[in-house]
Amino acid sequence: MPRVGLEDRHYMHEDRPSSPVGGAVLAPSGLSTTARLIIANAVVFLAWQFLPGRIMAAHFTVGWDGLVHHYRVWTLLTSAFSHMDFWHALWNMLFLYWFGPDVENAYGRRNYLFLYGAGALACSLAHVAYEHAFGHDLPALGASGAVMAVVVVTAILHPRRTILFLFVIPMPLWLLALLKVLGDLSGALTGGTGVTHAGHLGGAAAGALYWAWARRFGPPLDAGRGGPGLLARLRRRWKARRFRLVPPDPPEPGGPKVDAATKQRVDALLRKIHEQGLDALSPEERRFLDEASRRFRK
Numbered sequence: 001m002p003r004v005g006l007e008d009r010h011y012m013h014e015d016r017p018s019s020p021v022g023g024a025v026l027a028p029s030g031l032s033t034t035a036r037l038i039i040a041n042a043v044v045f046l047a048w049q050f051l052p053g054r055i056m057a058a059h060f061t062v063g064w065d066g067l068v069h070h071y072r073v074w075t076l077l078t079s080a081f082s083h084m085d086f087w088h089a090l091w092n093m094l095f096l097y098w099f100g101p102d103v104e105n106a107y108g109r110r111n112y113l114f115l116y117g118a119g120a121l122a123c124s125l126a127h128v129a130y131e132h133a134f135g136h137d138l139p140a141l142g143a144s145g146a147v148m149a150v151v152v153v154t155a156i157l158h159p160r161r162t163i164l165f166l167f168v169i170p171m172p173l174w175l176l177a178l179l180k181v182l183g184d185l186s187g188a189l190t191g192g193t194g195v196t197h198a199g200h201l202g203g204a205a206a207g208a209l210y211w212a213w214a215r216r217f218g219p220p221l222d223a224g225r226g227g228p229g230l231l232a233r234l235r236r237r238w239k240a241r242r243f244r245l246v247p248p249d250p251p252e253p254g255g256p257k258v259d260a261a262t263k264q265r266v267d268a269l270l271r272k273i274h275e276q277g278l279d280a281l282s283p284e285e286r287r288f289l290d291e292a293s294r295r296f297r298k
Contacts, residue, residue: 032100032104032109033104033109033113034096034097034100034101034104034112037081037096037100037116037143038093038096038097040081041082041083041089041092041093041143042089042093044060044078044081044082044083045082045083045084047060048082048084057139059072059074059075059078060075060078060079060081060082060141061075061079061082061139061140061141062075062076062079062124062127062139062140062141063075063128063131063137063138063139063140064131064132065137065139066139067128076120076121076124076125077117077120077121077124079120079124079139079140079141079142080116080117080119080120080123080124080143080145080146081143082141082142082143083141083143088142089143092144092147095147095150095151096143096147096150099147099151099154100112100150102154102157102158103115103150103153103154103157106153106157107214107219108219108221110221111214111219111220111221114210114220114221115149115150115206115210116146116149116150117146118149118206119145119146119147119148119149119150119202119206119207120145120146120203121206122145122149122202122205123144123146123148123196123199123200123202123203124140124145124199124202125202126145126198126199126201126202127145127196127198127199129198130188130196130198131198134191140196140199144196144199144200144203145196145199145200145202145203145206146203147203148180148200148203148204148207149203149204149207149210150207151177151180151207152177152181152203152204152207152208152211153207153208153210153211154173155173155174155176155177156174156208156211159172159173159174160172160173160174161173163176177204180204181201181204183197184197184198184200184201184204185197185201262292262295265288265292266289266292269281269285269288269289272285
């Protein structure tokens, strides 16, 4: 990926929290997600240096043969933590170090990790489909697709941020992301570069879709700063549907009746369950519904 200058990064500004080694490493609650991802990539890089290559290739590269014929579905994700070449690993981790904290600050740790995984998955699937479509089966590895997703989201969030392309040329971040996408598009059309351009484009698409999803529905997971995300809301709706109110038998003549205030509160609590799920009820509200249910049955 193109080189980026440090002068305009988040940890170079006084209005952002930073540590002696950069904001991507330390967070108020310990290691940031960016730091954990970098460590995971570093561990797999070291494994390539000391473990048998055939074992690493089988479990940390993704290709049509391994995925379809050997059912190694985990390689869709593990390949995104895998680098054999030092410079490949270094540049991917630098870009993650530069741009990852912005995504983590915007969406939270879990959603940032979700984005990395979505970019990795999209990259792997795009690479495998592209290679198979052209009659190839070249396995791929590297975090470039996941990093591309992070870069695209950061460019959308901060399009006017200035970076130094090749450490010399001032350039807005949106232009850097656009040039990278156009370069990968050209590479995918021409082929023969030894770079998984289709995978990079898959990661970029995942980043754009993630941003659009988060803007429309909120972050995918419920740890973001925009309130409960789409998955959390769907989970609550599913739980609410599982709770069914069974109509009680008609009361016997002269039997006990339920007063209007109780009926009104029961209706309000049932609406709350429908909108927010059964887990939203307090212990007192649960006891009230249990007691009201027994009174309805009498």
